[in-house]
Amino acid sequence: MEVIEMGERTVKAAEEIMGGLWGPFCLETILTDEMEFIVFEISARIVAGTNPFVNGSPYTWLRYDFPMSTGRRIAREIKQAIEEDRLDDILT
Numbered sequence: 001m002e003v004i005e006m007g008e009r010t011v012k013a014a015e016e017i018m019g020g021l022w023g024p025f026c027l028e029t030i031l032t033d034e035m036e037f038i039v040f041e042i043s044a045r046i047v048a049g050t051n052p053f054v055n056g057s058p059y060t061w062l063r064y065d066f067p068m069s070t071g072r073r074i075a076r077e078i079k080q081a082i083e084e085d086r087l088d089d090i091l092t
Helices: 001-019 060-064 068-083
Strands: 025-032 037-043
Touching: 001 025, 001 037
Parallel strands: none
Antiparallel strands: 025 037
C-alpha cells in the first residue's frame, strides 16, 4: 500500500503547490535492500512505467477483457465521462 500512498501524497502536494496534476504521471522509483521505495523522478506524462507494452499492460486484459494502452484507457474514460455528463469530475 505504500506505493498507492506515495501516489496520493504526490497528487495532494501538486494540488497544494500548483492546483493539481494534468494527465497521467509516473513515480520513477527504486527499491532498496531494506525494501524502502525511493522516488527519484516524477514524470508527468505517459512513460514506460505507465505503458510498458505496445498493447498496454497485460493486466488490462483482466479489467477490460482485451489489451488496452494507457492512452486508449484515458480516451475511454473521457468518452464515458462525456456520456455520463461527468466531464467536470475528471478534468481540472
